[in-house]
Amino acid sequence: MSLRRPHPALRPYVEAVWASAAPGQSVAPREHVLPCTGMHLAIRLDGPLRLYRDAGDLRGETVADAVVAGARAGFYVKDTTQPSRSVGVILRPGATQALFGCDADELSSSHTPLDALWGPAAGRLHEALLDCDDESHQLELMQRALFARLRPARAMHPAIAQAMQGLGQREPVASLAQASGLSHRHLLARFRAATGLAPKAYARVLRFRHALRLLARGQPLADIAIDAGYSDQAHFNREFRELSGMTPQAYRRAPVRGEAHVAMVNFLQDAGTAPT
Structure with missing residues (x-):
């Protein structure tokens, strides 16, 4: 994978741009992609994204x-049955207004087709990336x-950046609202x-991701529960x-890629869910 810091003018909105070759044959037909606090734009070059x-x-949906x-x-x-080359962008909080003309909560918990936000420009970018085999040039095209x-x-309110940092340090939301000078409703x-x-x-997601890192270190579950x-442990x-x-x-037990991508080798049994 090629990972690059973006052009300086993009850095207030973009953390990184990346391009990757198609991975090898997957060890499982599906993977669980775990919660995250970030947003990203991804363009697959060998077939569309399919989700369940x-x-x-058992049917899923092509996005x-x-x-x-x-x-x-x-x-x-x-x-994950059809590996694909891809080009993408890791977005910073506050980026959606500048790049897509909407607030981040309009895109949360979903995969929004890029053409719904950029119109025909999304298709033109996809075609340009398909015509290019050089990852460095693909990153330039994306930028x-x-x-x-x-x-x-509109610039992010300073209180939001402070609240993000405070939540990472497990400060209560009420305390952060009081320190921000905003009402609780306006802060939310x-x-x-x-x-x-x-x-x-x-x-909640920050705490979960911290627990994932502790799991990777092999700590006992009871210790992870307290440390995170x-x-x-029951709550954890x-x-x-x-x-x-x-x-x-x-x-x-599962093969894990990059902490948050979990191959579901026996996905029905591992999830404890019977097919419907």
Whole structure:
């Protein structure tokens, strides 16, 4: 994979741009993609994205070749039977107004086809990327497309950046609202507009992702529960199952790519869900 910092003018909105060759044959027909607080734009070059509601969904839904994935507080299930080359962008909070003309909460917990946001320009970018085999040139094409869509946008309120940092340090939302000088209602509205998630959901996902890192280190589940800020192991197990669609033990058994992409080798059994 080629990963690059964007042009300086894009950096307030874009964390990184990337291009990747098609991965090898997947070890499983599906993978669980776990919750994250970030947003990204991805363009697949060898076939559209196909998603499933859960392990019991045997039909799925084809979305698009180019999508914007919003922040989410739950997992989704992705088809991995057809590996694809792809080019993408990791977006920063507050980027959606500048690049797509909408708030982040309008895109949260969903995969929005890029042509619904950019119109015919999305198809032209897809065609240009298909005609190019050089990853470095693909990254340039992506950045040019971003520049073409970039519009002046209201700067993120400083209180939102402070709240994001405070939530990472497990500060209560009420305390953050009080320190921000905003009302609780206004803090929630501005936070959702910038990140796509309410502050409590954002903190919940941060805690879950911290638990994933502790799981990767092999710590006992009871220790992870305490270290990550859960009340006890039972609370941790419930939260993990709800956010990931599997148990912590199943996560440890499964092949994991990049912490958040979990190959479901026996997805019906691992998820504990009977087909419908």
